[in-house]
Amino acid sequence: MNIQVLEKEEIKVVGISRSGTYAQMSKIPDLFDELKERLGEVPNQTNDSVLIAPFHSRETEFTCYIATPVEKVENVPDGMVGFTIPRKNYVCSSHKGSLEELENTYREMLVWMEEYGYDLDGNALSLEVLKDNDNSTNFELYLPIKSYKITY
Numbered sequence: 001m002n003i004q005v006l007e008k009e010e011i012k013v014v015g016i017s018r019s020g021t022y023a024q025m026s027k028i029p030d031l032f033d034e035l036k037e038r039l040g041e042v043p044n045q046t047n048d049s050v051l052i053a054p055f056h057s058r059e060t061e062f063t064c065y066i067a068t069p070v071e072k073v074e075n076v077p078d079g080m081v082g083f084t085i086p087r088k089n090y091v092c093s094s095h096k097g098s099l100e101e102l103e104n105t106y107r108e109m110l111v112w113m114e115e116y117g118y119d120l121d122g123n124a125l126s127l128e129v130l131k132d133n134d135n136s137t138n139f140e141l142y143l144p145i146k147s148y149k150i151t152y
Contacts, residue, residue, distance in 0.1 A: 001105070003093045003112045008127075008142065013052055014042045014082040015067025022062065028053075029099065031066040032130070041077040044070040054085055054125040088124055090142035097137055109143055119146045 016035055018027070032051060039045070046069045055064040065081065073082035091113050095105040113120065124144035131138065 001093055001108055003091060003109055005089060005118070005145070006092050007087065007089050010087045011052065011085045012070050012073050012082070013054070013065070013067035013085065014044075014070050014073060014076055014080055015052075015065050016079065017063060017065045017081050019061060019063040021060065025062065028064055028066075031064065035066045035068070038077065038080070039068060042068055042070065042080070043075050044072050046071055049131065051130045052085075053128040053130070055128070056125060057122075085125055085127070088121075089145050090127070091118055091145055092140065092142050095137070095139045095141055099137060102137075102139070105141065106143075109141065113143065113145070120144065121146045 016031060016038075018031060020027075032053075035051065048069050050069065052067050052069060053064060054067065055062055067081075070082070073084065076082040091109055093105065093109050095102055097105075110120070121144040126144060127140075127142040129140040129142070131140070
């Protein structure tokens with residue numbers, strides 16, 4: 001697994017959101033389908049053919065957004081949200097495989113972070129990026145970090 005640290009520029013997004021307990025996470029793939037059906041309603045979309053799933057993980061619950069990048073956040077359709085994800089440093093890797101194996105990829109990233117001295121920034125959004133708006137299980141994963149270490 002290739003894991004690296006990088007800085008991601010700010011991203012403006014519009015999409016749908018859901019909050020719930022971890023027992024309800026199995027419903028998240030349905031949110032991708034829901035947004036895909038409504039993509040035509042979202043103004044100012046970029047030419048990037050990706051869906052972005054920013055999320056907050058808390059001890060007993062989560063909030064997940066399924067969104068598309070936009071040039072500017074305005075005229076957000078009813079039932080959707082729009083916001084800016086600020087520029088941030090992340091530990092990044094990719095996942096290819098089943099959704100059931102996704103947890104293992106995150107676990108490996110967290111072990112790597114601990115090994116190299118990076119702390120997860122629990123106040124920032126983690127990101128999953130699905131390229132090509134398809135139904136594949138190929139994600140880029142971004143875990144926000146509190147500080148950026150320079151290694152030589």
